[in-house]
Amino acid sequence: MIIAIDGTLASGKGTLAKRLAVHFELPHMDTGALYRATGVAALRAGVALDDAQACAQLAGQLDLSEFEDSELRTAEAGQAASRVAALTPVREALFRLQRDFAFQPGGAVLDGRDIGTVVCPEADVKFWVDASVEERARRRCLELEAAGKPIAFDKMLSELRERDERDRNRATAPMKPAEDALMIDTTAMNPDRVMEVALAHIKDR
Numbered sequence: 080m081i082i083a084i085d086g087t088l089a090s091g092k093g094t095l096a097k098r099l100a101v102h103f104e105l106p107h108m109d110t111g112a113l114y115r116a117t118g119v120a121a122l123r124a125g126v127a128l129d130d131a132q133a134c135a136q137l138a139g140q141l142d143l144s145e146f147e148d149s150e151l152r153t154a155e156a157g158q159a160a161s162r163v164a165a166l167t168p169v170r171e172a173l174f175r176l177q178r179d180f181a182f183q184p185g186g187a188v189l190d191g192r193d194i195g196t197v198v199c200p201e202a203d204v205k206f207w208v209d210a211s212v213e214e215r216a217r218r219r220c221l222e223l224e225a226a227g228k229p230i231a232f233d234k235m236l237s238e239l240r241e242r243d244e245r246d247r248n249r250a251t252a253p254m255k256p257a258e259d260a261l262m263i264d265t266t267a268m269n270p271d272r273v274m275e276v277a278l279a280h281i282k283d284r
């Protein structure tokens with residue numbers, strides 16, 4: 080079974096993906112980490128974040144073991160990720176990696192922005208996870224505070240808006256729900272409830 084989970088930042092899609100992977104004993108890929116690592120690799124190498132060919136080359140040579148998770152989770156890495164993710168050659172360089180992961184024997188869970196629409200339109204189950212931008216900013220501030228990297232709520236709110244805008248409006252693989260995805264608005268839901276809704280949908284299918 081291939082499960083595709085797309086949605087906005089801090090909507091709860093990553094938590095749902097991890098929980099479904101454990102529940103069904105499937106491997107999980109956080110595809111955002113690929114774009115974050117590409118962005119961080121470009122920053123490290125002093126490559127401009129709009130240099131499509133140089134960024135695509137970095138994406139093609141990516142070795143995730145060279146990146147600390149904490150380094151990938153910063154606000155700066157997220158912004159860099161969203162800029163390199165808008166470059167078509169970068170998306171092409173990461174496409175095969177994601178598809179091969181999805182089509183391994185037994186299936187997989189992948190979360191990102193374009194899994195149900197571009198990477199894996201044939202996925203057996205698709206979810207679109209979203210929440211109000213204020214609630215997502217609140218969650219992300221709490222996460223960064225717990226990680227010892229606090230950021231002001233208003234700054235986070237404007238960063239999220241900017242990021243959503245760029246992800247939605249890019250020419251290649253814009254962030255959008257697949258037509259056959261189940262929409263889950265997690266604004267007023269805890270992770271247990273989100274999991275219940277997702278499991279009920281999978282059972283129905």
Ligand code: C5P
Binds near residue numbers: 161191192193
């Ligand atoms: O989900 P996460 O916040 O880690 O993703 C970081 C950025 O990577 C997103 O803002 C988006 O621009 C990009 N991304 C993407 N396609 C994916 C996953 C992430 O464009 N499948």
